[in-house]
Amino acid sequence: MDETKNTPTGQVPTLADVARTAGVSTATVSRCLNLPDQVTEKTMRRVMEAVDRLGYSPNYSARALAANRTxxxxxxxxxxxxxxxxxxxxxxxxxxxxxxxxxxxxxxxxxxxxxxxxxxxxxxxxxxxxxxxxxxxxxxxxxxxxxxxxxxxxxxxxxxxxxxxxxxxNNRAAMHELADLVMGAGHKRIGCISADTVSNDRARERAQGIRDSMSAAGLDPKMLQMVETAYSIENGEMAFHELMAHAEPPTVVMCGNDVLAVGALRAAAAMNLRVPEDVAITGFDDIELASVAPVPLTTVHVPxxxxxxxxxxxxxxxxxxxxxxxxxxxxxxxxxxxx
Amino acid sequence: MDETKNTPTGQVPTLADVARTAGVSTATVSRCLNLPDQVTEKTMRRVMEAVDRLGYSPNYSARALAANRTxxxxxxxxxxxxxxxxxxxxxxxxxxxxxxxxxxxxxxxxxxxxxxxxxxxxxxxxxxxxxxxxxxxxxxxxxxxxxxxxxxxxxxxxxxxxxxxxxxxNNRAAMHELADLVMGAGHKRIGCISADTVSNDRARERAQGIRDSMSAAGLDPKMLQMVETAYSIENGEMAFHELMAHAEPPTVVMCGNDVLAVGALRAAAAMNLRVPEDVAITGFDDIELASVAPVPLTTVHVPxxxxxxxxxxxxxxxxxxxxxxxxxxxxxxxxxxxx
DNA sequence: AGGAAAAATGTAAGCGCTTACATTTTTCAT
DNA sequence: ATGAAAAATGTAAGCGCTTACATTTTTCCT
The missing domain is CATH 3.40.50.2300 (Response regulator)
Known part of the structure; x- marks a missing residue:
């Protein structure tokens, strides 16, 4: 191993190499890089030349270790x-x-x-x-x-x-608002496809928003027909089928996000159900998918x-x-x- | 600052703290963590206990600096x-x-x-x-x-x-294959919406694949009607309009990816063109969007x-x-x- | 039981950088 | 010009870890 030669080694150049080439101390090089206005213009130029010449770029691990921030x-x-x-x-x-x-x-x-x-x-x-x-x-x-x-x-x-x-x-309020619209349209049998509500607070809040709205509309929130599943189009399809297999299937299916809603949409198409005439479907998030879905999704837009x-x-x-x-x-x- | 006390300081524990607590050297602690089979089971236990007790976790910056890998x-x-x-x-x-x-x-x-x-x-x-x-x-x-x-x-x-x-x-071969199908269906006027082909080799290759196929089908590849734009649904729409404004608009628009194709689809809908009857559209990538688009996209599936x-x-x-x-x-x- | 080889552990020198503090140079009022 | 204050630069001590090498302990063969 070649230790501290006077010219930079063939290895990756270090700050010390730059200092040597520029004829200044390592502290000065460091300052050029981090605190440029503590340094003379002339020095700065010399150092930057050396930096360019050697193709130096700082080692972030070392910097992080020394400065205690990354x-x-x-x-x-x-x-x-x-x-x-x-x-x-x-x-x-x-x-x-x-x-x-x-x-x-x-x-x-x-x-x-x-x-x-x-x-x-x-x-x-x-x-x-x-x-x-x-x-x-x-x-x-x-x-x-x-x-x-x-x-x-x-x-x-x-x-x-x-x-x-x-x-x-506010996930809860946002979904509440959408649900109010749904209630306003006269829907009484409400379905919901949601992500797991135990460990996912956004999902929980959204579901709660629906219940809030049901209560406000004089419906029993316990009547909310809920299926929990992981976010994916396929799962949305399956959940929708499950919901529609009930004796009294929902007339609207409010989904925890757009991905599930697209799944629901697809399942509805497979069942020859017209959306929204036979069953209404809503999403959440307003991702790209929502606007280009076969039936453009009514959803909660998030900025x-x-x-x-x-x-x-x-x-x-x-x-x-x-x-x-x-x-x-x-x-x-x-x-x-x-x- | 409290230097090297005998008990760990109130700060984030270091490997040295662990070593002290476990009554071994820093080297041994390091080995427990990185080369577990160079160490006695008893030592390992002692060290791990100290690690747990102190809630130690290694500082990756320091590790990276010392070991020269991250x-x-x-x-x-x-x-x-x-x-x-x-x-x-x-x-x-x-x-x-x-x-x-x-x-x-x-x-x-x-x-x-x-x-x-x-x-x-x-x-x-x-x-x-x-x-x-x-x-x-x-x-x-x-x-x-x-x-x-x-x-x-x-x-x-x-x-x-x-x-x-x-x-x-092979982007070129993949698009060639799709284009062959298109040629086989008798299309003569081919449009293409692509990303910038100067700095994007995938886009360039895909476009080339179309030309390959045209040549093979006895068409002049120069006749390919090409619009280059950045990947986005909106750009896809605009490009499609541009293409269809020609005196002899294409009968098929092959898009450089699914996002552009969805844009094309949307523009076609806006122009009251039926897909694929009035104009055919193809995509590339087979992202989620492709299968849920209003008109499910024919596209190149990529694993x-x-x-x-x-x-x-x-x-x-x-x-x-x-x-x-x-x-x-x-x-x-x-x-x-x-x- | 004795000793050489093998295994486990310890010692300490960096890794490349930042920064407190010390020193030198420049500035500027007199 | 002169010296004190300000600005620029230098010196060197780490940051927390790995690892070559040195030392100690264990293993195992005779």
Whole structure:
């Protein structure tokens, strides 16, 4: 091994190589890179020349170790597979990029324990802050995050009751609003295809929104015909068949998200049911799928991009010691043809 | 600051804290964590107890710096926004996770320079290896990668002519096959909506596949009516309108991907054109959208998940010094209703 | 039981960077 | 010109880990 030669070795150049080439100390090089206005213009030029000449780029692990921050923000989303989180995340990452932060994405496959593991992994990898989806997780996870002092933001949900930093929307109220429209149209037998409500608070809140509306309309919320299943088109189809096999099948099927709704749509077509004449169907999220579905979906539009941007901003503020406020974003009903 | 107390400080525990608590050296702790069979069972137990008690988890930056590897693999995809890459990437990451590797995702927005920047960033962040989409990039980028000795794999494309490690499919041949079907149906006026063919080799190859087929069918490939635009439903609509405004509009519009095709479909509907009777439309990729589109799309099915799995496997092999082979995956025409 | 080989453990030198503190250079009012 | 304050730069001590090498302990053959 060649130790500290006077010329850079054939290896990847280090900051020391740059310093040597430019004829300055390592501290000065570091300052050129991180605190440019503490340095003479002339020095800066010399150093930058050396950087270019050697093709130097800093080793982030070393930087992270020395500075005790990584400029990395982690996000753990339930799935990358369908488009629910894609758009928001893209905006989130664009916004972070502007501030020189890198996004580290992990997915939990909607599994609570896997999410916990991923949180551990991302913090071990030095994520300075974390974006998490929804509120529901074990207390010990929140304790861990607090002990480690990792700024954390909850997105895709907003609960005014909880003081935790959040950028999201009120799932319950949004679904309530849509359900009110449904009730207003005279539907009495309501079906719902939802994700698992035990570990998924967004799903739970959405279902609750339907019940709220039923109560308000004088219907017994216990009469809500509910099927829980994982998000996928196929599962949506199966759930729809299950619902329609009842003695008194629902006249409207409100789905926990657009993916399930598209499945329902497809099952309806297979059963020769006209939508919305024979059975109405609604979605949630307003992903691309919703507007191009065979019967364009009536759904709850969620401002994904803005949510991503605001979330990034809030987390960045938090990291800089400002005290950002939680943000509740408005949703809107997009009335298309499926109801 | 409290330096080296005998009991762990109130801070995040370090490996040294664990060593002290367990009454062993730091080297032993490190071995327990990384080379478990070089260590007595008794020692292991003692150390693990200390790990649990302190809630220790290793600092990856320090580990990366010391060991000169990060167990991180980077992927740079053109976009996270539509679903083209989502499924393959999900499979990629699941496979990596099994081997204890973390995936770092960045997106280039289909911009060559941004991709170059992201490559620099990810290597600076210590990605041990890189997944890149397609072959096309500046020679200096490949030189950089080689100089840095970063194992790199090209996915979503496969060119037998190029020796570079790749896991993908032959875009040109796949589109050729679909185009043959189109020619076989007697179409003479062919339109194509494609992504930018200058910097996107997959798009270029796909377009070339159509021309190949035209030549073979005795048509002049120059007659291909081509519109290039960025991938989005809206752009697909606009491009379709442009195509149909010609004096002799095409009788079939072959799209570079499903997203564009859905846009075309929508524009056709707006123009009261029946698909496929008045104009046929084809897609590429077979993303979810394709099967649920108002007119189910005839498209080229790509085995996204398998591609992701194989890519992970190949890259992992490469990292372990094995010499993996490039893999060409078969594609298939999924004939639905749009042609 | 004795000793050489093998296995387990310990010691300590970095990995490439940041940053507190020390030193040198520049600026500027006198 | 002069010296004090301000600005620029340098020195060197780590950050938390891995790992080559040294040392100690265990194993096992005679």
């Amino acid at each position: 400029n990395t923000i982690g996000a753990i989303i339930p799935t990358m597979e369908n488009a629910i989180f894609a758009r928001g995340l893209q905006a989130f990452q664009e916004e972070l990029h502007q501030s020189g932060c890198t996004l580290l994405v992990a997915s939990s496959s909607y599994e609570e324990d896997l999410e916990e593991e991923q949180i551990k992994t991302l913090t071990a990898r030095g994520a300075d802050a974390l974006l998490l989806i929804g509120y529901h997780r074990k207390p010990r996870v929140y304790e861990f995050l607090e002990k480690r002092k990792i700024p954390t933001l909850v997105a895709w949900a907003f609960d005014p009751e909880v003081s935790r930093l959040a950028v999201g929307f 994904h991009r803005r949510m991503g941007q605001f979330a990034a901003q809030a987390l960045l503020d938090e990291l800089n010691g400002k005290k950002p406020d939680s943000i509740e974003l408005p949703t809107a009903i997009y009335r298309r043809s499926s109801f | 167990n991180t693999i980077g992927a740079i995809i053109p976009t996270m926004e539509n679903a083209i890459f989502a499924r393959g990437l999900q499979a990629f990451q699941e496979e990596l996770h099994q081997s204890g590797c973390t995936l770092l995702v960045a997106s280039s927005s289909y911009e060559e320079d941004l991709e170059e920047e992201q490559i620099k960033t990810l290597t600076a962040r210590g990605a041990d290896a890189l997944l890149l989409i397609g072959y096309h990039r500046k020679p200096r980028v490949y030189e950089f990668l080689e100089k840095r000795k970063i194992p790199t794999l090209v996915a979503w494309a496969f060119d037998p002519e190029v020796s570079r490690l790749a896991v993908g499919f 996204h998940r398998r591609m992701g799995q194989f890519a992970a496997q190949a890259l992992l092999d490469e990292l372990n010094g094995k010499k993996p082979d490039s893999i060409e995956l078969p594609t298939a025409i999924y004939r639905r209703s749009s042609f």
